[in-house]
Amino acid sequence: MYGQASLDSIVKDRLRKWPQCPPGLTPRGRSQDSWLRGRPADQQGTMAHPFLKLPGSTRLRTLPDGLWLKFGGTPVEPFVDIFAIEACGTLQNLLDKRSRFAPSTQSLLAVCPVPWLLAPIAENDTTPRWMATGLLRRPPVMDFVLPVRDVRVMYGLKRRHYQGFATSQVPHPHEYFVPMDALTAEDSDKDPALQAFMSRACAASNFLSLP
């Protein structure tokens, strides 16, 4: 379109190489922490991928550039905690994305389509995703719709926007901001600084860890 890859596709290509668990949020041997990467969508596949929406709505679905889901609860009362990444090339785009993840009295839902649940976790792990959720007892025949319990969002901004934002704006508690190059860099998921930053993007960081 512009003679070169768009910013969006560069970010998605990079996030596609990130692991099933968001960097820095690696579970420490806790089997109930089952993270799965729901987005970006597989490059070749035309398969539907998880997305976010409000109850009853068929429009204005949110398709983040990166979306990780941590399944929790029980088969009777399942839920997900989500970690999303949005790359914002323009300030208008940032305003749009922030409004979608803003704290609200409405309920946010995560929809996991059947084909995505039936597919294997990764090329090197043939376990179907529905088994990895730990919440489904048999292969699903309907989309798995879960309430979202906790939301964390990381916004990637162009450096100029990032500097302007960082000097004058106050993020909400669930928001995290990084310059775009922190996402697009080679092996960005292995960057210790980014990992340390992202490790704070969870509810556990709000509690004192006792010895």
Added chain:
DNA sequence: ATCGTGTACGAGGGATCACT
């Protein structure tokens, strides 16, 4: 006071891709 420049912002719309 007037003008030019740079920046921020918002409306509108085209292109592309995902999904139905």
Added chain:
DNA sequence: AGTGATCCCTCGTACACGAT
């Protein structure tokens, strides 16, 4: 194929600021 979501472009407006 049609609709919807997203990205990002152009264009117009408002404002701050410095030069004239």
